[in-house]
Amino acid sequence: MKRRVVHLGCPACGGRLPRRASLPGPIACPSCGSPLVTVASEASARSLLRPQVSADEARAAALVAWRHPLAPPGFPGRPETPRLLYVALWEVERTVARPRARAGEDPLLDVRSRELSFWRPELGLTDLDCEAVLDAAGREPFDLDTVGDAIVLDPVRSVRDAAPPAPGVRVLEERAEVVHVPLWRVRCRHRGDAWEAVVDATSGRVLCARAPVERSARLGAALALLVPLALLAGAPPAVLRFYGELLVRTQLLFVLALLFVVAGCLSEAWDRIRFRHEWRVEGPRTSLVAVNRPDETRLQWLARLPFRLLNRPLLTSRE
């Protein structure tokens, strides 16, 4: 890759230009005020959206998202000062030739794609409405000197990776721009762990939030799963006699079924209190997610064992 050193000076007065001058787009010379423009064939334009939501508003939105009945007492307390992040989106304009345009149809089409330039699941960007965000707020040229102590996440994926043209079309013209979209990251510390929420700084919408769940709060659900076992254990003699007769009639099948139900209930109940859970808000969805739970617990492995054993000969015969 060829590298060149380029003089970033004002062509009118020779004054030193800020770093932003290395990006394509208009800029004013800080020394003489002359309007300048940086022309670069290979670099993409960059712009940014200014946050429309203040840090206090973002913190208030995060507190609302964190509020749920299973949270431990004292959570979230007082969150830390929100931190501003700028995430990069690609906005690509293309004029493409359609391979099979019908008679009377324009063989050319102007298309616009707005795509995330990287993938960070913890930021909840799947729920970021790129179209609405980029249409709503006014843009200004990106300037690293004016974003302050905000974290700027640069594009990781290229234009062709993030917004590839539709298969079979020929691209005639293309213009790509990186738009930096502001997000507030609100953090809160609780019992040594950091919990965070990400708020869209253009609309104030919570994109994602995580909050701890008190382990004892899951006790009710665990006990509820044990109720069938308790009922079975404390059943009146007539019911037990019925089960006994069933056992005599069906023998092994009934024993296996009973063991399967007992193991399943115990496994699910144990799951409820054994693993740490967290409350996740991702856009409109809320869910309870186990943090340190393996994909399959030993009890689940045992419960699924008969099915595995049943499936194996079938798979072998297919092979």
Added chain:
Amino acid sequence: MKVQLARCPDCAAALDAQAVRPLACCPRCPCAVALADGARQPSFRPRGDGAPLRLAFYLFDRESRPPLWIAAFRCFQQATRADLDALLTAAGHAPILEPAPLGALCARSPEQAARVALERQHDPGRCAPRLVSLAVFHDSDSVVEPVTGWRVLRSLLAPAPIEPG
């Protein structure tokens, strides 16, 4: 990469420019300037048209045929012949033009416009295209072109018309 003055070569006014757009327009003079090589492109408006909100077009004058209009802007989600330039060409719109500031930004260079014309199987003729801007007006979130009645959401135009003031 190079940093260059974004001033009009004639009147030294600051040019209206956008990053990675081929042309910048002078707010006072009847010309647009190619940012890559500084070449000047004269600009025109229909006579007596002083509306502030405008869209830019390339006008190919063709002998014994109605003029060919090619939009200098991009309009998304217009898949059929209902594009404004197609409507203007079909209507044979040929206003009397006079040199005037363009008042709009361009997404295409003249060479790209000629290529678009060829792709649409129009003969652009031998003459270089003229850069013409036509008046449009706002109607709620839409932009309306008064000659054809063409209407489109403002957010679907790139570059969007320059707002006065």
